[in-house]
Amino acid sequence: MMSFAWKTLRHRKAGFAGAFVALLCAAALVTACGMLLETGLRGSVAPERYAGTPVIVAGDQYARMTKKSGKEKAKILSERRWISASLAEEIGRIPGVTKVVTEVTFPYAGFTAHGWESAALTPFTLAQGRAPSAADEVVVDARHSGRAIPGYRVVGVTAQALPNQDTIFFSTDTARRLAGHAGQVTAIGVFPRVDVAVPGAVTYTGDERGAVEFPDAENARIRLISLGGALGGTSLLVAILVVVGTFALSMQQRRSEIALIRAVGATPRQARHLIGREALLISMIAGLIGSGSGILLGFWLRAVFVDLGAVPDNLRLVLSPFPSIVAALTTLVAAWVAARISVRRATTIRPVEALGETAMPTARLPWVRLVAGLLVTAGAVTLTIVLSSLSTEAASSPVTMLTALLWTTAVALLGPLIARVVTALPLRGPGVAGYLARKNLRAETGRFASLITPLTLVTAMTCTILFMQTTVEHAAQGERNAGVRADYVLGPGTSAGAVREIPGVRAATEVLHTSVRINLGRYSAQAVTPEGLAQTMDLKVMVGSLDGFGNTSAAISRTGGRSPQRRHRRRTAAGARRRHPRHGTGRRDLRPWPRLRRSDPAPPPRRGPR
Amino acid sequence: MTEAVRLDAVSKVFGRGQGSVAALREVTVGIPRGTFTAVMGPSGSGKSTFLHCAAGLDVPSSGSVRLGDTALAGMDENALTKLRRERVGFVFQAFNLVSALTVTENITLPLMLAGARVDRAWLDEILHRVGLAGRAGHRPAQLSGGQQQRVALARALVTRPEVVFGDEPTGALDTMTARDVLTLLREVVSALGQTVVMVTHDPVAASYADTVLFLADGRIVDAMTGPSADMVAERMTRLGAWN
Ligand SMILES: Nc1ncnc2c1ncn2[C@@H]1O[C@H](COP(=O)(O)OP(=O)(O)O)[C@@H](O)[C@H]1O
Ligand SMILES: [Mg+2]
Numbered sequence: 001m002m003s004f005a006w007k008t009l010r011h012r013k014a015g016f017a018g019a020f021v022a023l024l025c026a027a028a029l030v031t032a033c034g035m036l037l038e039t040g041l042r043g044s045v046a047p048e049r050y051a052g053t054p055v056i057v058a059g060d061q062y063a064r065m066t067k068k069s070g071k072e073k074a075k076i077l078s079e080r081r082w083i084s085a086s087l088a089e090e091i092g093r094i095p096g097v098t099k100v101v102t103e104v105t106f107p108y109a110g111f112t113a114h115g116w117e118s119a120a121l122t123p124f125t126l127a128q129g130r131a132p133s134a135a136d137e138v139v140v141d142a143r144h145s146g147r148a149i150p151g152y153r154v155v156g157v158t159a160q161a162l163p164n165q166d167t168i169f170f171s172t173d174t175a176r177r178l179a180g181h182a183g184q185v186t187a188i189g190v191f192p193r194v195d196v197a198v199p200g201a202v203t204y205t206g207d208e209r210g211a212v213e214f215p216d217a218e219n220a221r222i223r224l225i226s227l228g229g230a231l232g233g234t235s236l237l238v239a240i241l242v243v244v245g246t247f248a249l250s251m252q253q254r255r256s257e258i259a260l261i262r263a264v265g266a267t268p269r270q271a272r273h274l275i276g277r278e279a280l281l282i283s284m285i286a287g288l289i290g291s292g293s294g295i296l297l298g299f300w301l302r303a304v305f306v307d308l309g310a311v312p313d314n315l316r317l318v319l320s321p322f323p324s325i326v327a328a329l330t331t332l333v334a335a336w337v338a339a340r341i342s343v344r345r346a347t348t349i350r351p352v353e354a355l356g357e358t359a360m361p362t363a364r365l366p367w368v369r370l371v372a373g374l375l376v377t378a379g380a381v382t383l384t385i386v387l388s389s390l391s392t393e394a395a396s397s398p399v400t401m402l403t404a405l406l407w408t409t410a411v412a413l414l415g416p417l418i419a420r421v422v423t424a425l426p427l428r429g430p431g432v433a434g435y436l437a438r439k440n441l442r443a444e445t446g447r448f449a450s451l452i453t454p455l456t457l458v459t460a461m462t463c464t465i466l467f468m469q470t471t472v473e474h475a476a477q478g479e480r481n482a483g484v485r486a487d488y489v490l491g492p493g494t495s496a497g498a499v500r501e502i503p504g505v506r507a508a509t510e511v512l513h514t515s516v517r518i519n520l521g522r523y524s525a526q527a528v529t530p531e532g533l534a535q536t537m538d539l540k541v542m543v544g545s546l547d548g549f550g551n552t553s554a555a556i557s558r559t560g561g562r563s564p565q566r567r568h569r570r571r572t573a574a575g576a577r578r579r580h581p582r583h584g585t586g587r588r589d590l591r592p593w594p595r596l597r598r599s600d601p602a603p604p605p606r607r608g609p610r
Numbered sequence: 611m612t613e614a615v616r617l618d619a620v621s622k623v624f625g626r627g628q629g630s631v632a633a634l635r636e637v638t639v640g641i642p643r644g645t646f647t648a649v650m651g652p653s654g655s656g657k658s659t660f661l662h663c664a665a666g667l668d669v670p671s672s673g674s675v676r677l678g679d680t681a682l683a684g685m686d687e688n689a690l691t692k693l694r695r696e697r698v699g700f701v702f703q704a705f706n707l708v709s710a711l712t713v714t715e716n717i718t719l720p721l722m723l724a725g726a727r728v729d730r731a732w733l734d735e736i737l738h739r740v741g742l743a744g745r746a747g748h749r750p751a752q753l754s755g756g757q758q759q760r761v762a763l764a765r766a767l768v769t770r771p772e773v774v775f776g777d778e779p780t781g782a783l784d785t786m787t788a789r790d791v792l793t794l795l796r797e798v799v800s801a802l803g804q805t806v807v808m809v810t811h812d813p814v815a816a817s818y819a820d821t822v823l824f825l826a827d828g829r830i831v832d833a834m835t836g837p838s839a840d841m842v843a844e845r846m847t848r849l850g851a852w853n
Contacts, residue, residue, distance in 0.1 A: 265695020266723050
């Protein structure tokens with residue numbers, strides 16, 4: 001049987017090419033997505049700055065909540081949570097601790113800035129000059145390009161540099177002042193390696209230290225998990241549907257051959273097995289080649305994500321045989337499922353069809369399929385309507401996928417009907433070829449229908465995956481632009497104070513795009529300096545007013561205000577709970593700047609006047 | 611003389627109610643072993659249906675079919691399939707061969723499906739007899755129509771079946787090639803004692819048989835032994851086949 005299947009495959013290469021390519025792509029994509037997923041699950045970033053410190057004590061970078069069911073859920077915060085500087089003394093009293101080093105970390109003019117107090121963490125030592133002591137002194141690292149640091153004087157250069165950050169050191173006092181978290185530090189380094197447990201902070205050792213050092217990597221890791229899962233799952237589903245389509249098509253083309261082998265002595269079981277073996281063979285070859293080339297695809301995808309800024313460069317891919325094995329196995333199962341589905345036709349072929357004239361039966365749509373198709377179509381229409389009323393990214397992304405899936409399933413179910421309707425349309429290509437093509441399509445709506453399904457699926461899914469992100473970004477960009485009244489938008493690293501002193505500047509608003517978590521739900525947030533806000537932004541306040549907008553107030557966007565967590569308690573990234581008087585509801589949906597990095601306090605620069 | 615196939619009051623009705631078609635009506639006939647029988651009749655007279663019912667490819671609506679001593683009634687599809695591949699051979703008008711397999715593989719396909727051993731000597735003899743000894747490794751696409759039909763005949767013979775059924779086996783061939791294949795069929799009956807039942811609408815083809823059965827409107831209306839092409843043609847004209 002196996003050799004029969006193998007011979008059929010070799011003989012009918014063209015007929016199986018579609019299924020082969022679909023399975024190969026699926027195997028490659030599943031491998032690549034599996035690599036991303038695994039990196040998300042097990043990947044870690046090696047510490048750089050904390051490399052020389054055995055124990056790091058820092059804030060818990062997750063918002064945690066215990067559900068009613070008793071399960072604890074944790075969601076990563078988009079801003080770093082700081083800890084009290086007084087913990088350092090407490091830790092210093094723990095038996096065995098010989099040295100405690102405090103650190104503040106903040107972005108400054110494109111650099112990662114600290115106070116000289118934390119040089120020992122790496123450790124950084126001076127190659128030239130001296131440590132910063134005055135308020136206007138700074139020390140740069142060994143890879144410093146010579147770029148000036150406005151308002152500061154370089155007094156020393158370190159002997160070391162870190163691979164993924166440009167480090168500068170201010171004097172300890174200056175750094176603490178610039179960091180803007182009075183009485184708080186980013187991390188506390190502990191020497192030597194002892195068990196440290198202090199309330200309100202978490203202890204990190206080994207590669208865990210990397211997660212504290214690079215919160216972006218931690219975010220990217222979590223993003224990779226959902227991205228890898230969604231992309232891999234979708235591509236697998238598409239592959240199954242494409243393979244079902246191509247197998248069904250090949251079944252139709254091979255009706256007479258299958259009828260023949262049934263007539264000369266193949267039991268229905270043997271006919272099924274033959275088709276099954278073909279599927280198995282195809283998927284084995286496609287799975288092997290696909291999962292092999294998937295590794296390359298994985299590296300390429302990672303490179304693309306790094307370029308896009310979605311994944312930091314120092315989050316290395318975790319390499320293991322698992323994604324390839326899983327991809328090969330899943331394509332095997334996918335092909336088997338596809339063969340199982342389409343093989344039903346093979347066994348319903350009556351052997352008498354092989355005798356005499358084999359009339360191709362006109363494909364009648366069974367009513368079960370018709371009803372299922374109409375139901376799915378109804379579902380798809382409903383979801384599309386729901387989707388058009390959703391206006392938050394978090395809610396719409398999964399629904400978008402589901403809607404695309406439902407539409408394609410509907411097309412798959414109603415394929416023959418659509419084929420008949422389309423071919424009945426008075427369309428035709430020019431000339432004899434067009435005439436023949438149309439006649440042919442009309443005569444064989446069955447085959448045409450089998451082709452429509454995989455084509456629709458591939459097109460719909462690819463478009464959904466490719467364009468969903470750009471559509472959301474486009475909408476968010478549009479809304480942000482519409483809300484900006486200012487003549488210029490300046491990029492990160494600009495000093496608002498300096499801008500305000502430029503003659504003729506009437507108002508300058510500092511903007512931070514970030515997110516907050518309310519009962520673990522993620523809401524994008526925009527922080528602004530209130531002075532002159534009305535001149536730089538038009539928030540289209542619907543209820544309330546922005547008069548007196550300040551440190552203890554918040555405005556909620558129309559969509560945010562509609563959410564179930566309407567209470568004004570805000571769990572800020574720093575973990576503090578405050579009560580904010582409600583100041584107004586803006587009409588703009590304050591969506592996040594996509595992939596905005598914590599170190600970028602303002603939107604990218606837009607050159608030229610608006 | 612024993613009978614290779616026996617049909618008793620076999621009827622076959624397609625469809626139900628208003629649109630139903632009675633393809634066979636109360637057909638009773640016995641095919642003696644070692645004879646060459648032709649079944650003739652106008653188009654739509656039920657020839658193919660007769661063959662399908664006699665060969666266990668289709669189940670009659672009523673009546674009984676026996677192959678040798680075995681009654682086909684009540685057999686399920688699996689049992690019928692096994693019966694077909696062990697005890698019956700087929701030659702169809704077209705679509706006879708699996709294009710992916712070589713001549714030898716096509717011929718031994720029923721054995722492969724049955725998991726039976728190939729009798730090399732018998733295979734060589736059949737190949738020789740059908741004149742394809744030098745083409746054992748060729749694929750169907752490399753063969754002419756007549757050669758393909760001869761491969762099909764070889765496949766029908768390879769299991770040493772009790773009956774070989776042919777549904778217009780020369781229907782798609784030109785006169786000369788058809789004659790070769792018919793001569794071969796005749797030889798198989800005369801030299802090997804094989805039982806052959808062949809459906810045809812060609813009086814010349816029917817003249818190669820020992821007996822001709824005439825079907826009209828689902829009934830056997832006449833039979834003729836030692837037929838000549840002219841006699842068959844004349845009988846067919848009276849049946850209204852060529853008005
Ligand atoms: N599967 C079928 N379903 C319905 N009617 C059939 C079927 N097969 C044959 N018939 C009808 O039965 C009659 C006899 O058909 P058939 O045995 O093929 O005739 P012949 O082979 O002599 O041309 C014809 O009227 C034909 O339309
Ligand atoms: Mg017929």
